[in-house]
Amino acid sequence: MTVILSKDSIEYRQAPAHCTMCTGPLWPPFIFWLVQGQLCLCRTCIENSGKGLMADLVQARAIIDLQSLYPDHTLERQHLPTWIRNLKGGDGEQ
Numbered sequence: 001m002t003v004i005l006s007k008d009s010i011e012y013r014q015a016p017a018h019c020t021m022c023t024g025p026l027w028p029p030f031i032f033w034l035v036q037g038q039l040c041l042c043r044t045c046i047e048n049s050g051k052g053l054m055a056d057l058v059q060a061r062a063i064i065d066l067q068s069l070y071p072d073h074t075l076e077r078q079h080l081p082t083w084i085r086n087l088k089g090g091d092g093e094q
Contacts, residue, residue, distance in 0.1 A: 001031060002032050003031055004030050019045055020038065022042065022044065024045075029043060029046075
């Protein structure tokens with residue numbers, strides 16, 4: 001994976017002209033990833049979906065690592081208030 005920072009870079013000249021997600025034009029900075037095809041994310045798509053995509057990738061990787069050790073286990077991402085309520089016994093009271 002490469003973050004293209006300049007139109008002068010070799011990677012910029014190798015990258016396609018359009019974003020994989022929105023088909024909009026690519027201009028630096030953008031992400032270019034060659035893995036069994038191409039994934040290119042424009043600055044707008046990075047801005048709009050970066051946090052969700054990164055959180056999903058981190059969660060998926062954690063589940064894969066956990067299941068390699070304990071095949072019958074999984075992880076579920078919870079919002080912090082839900083996690084705190086569950087930690088306190090379900091009703092939110094101490």
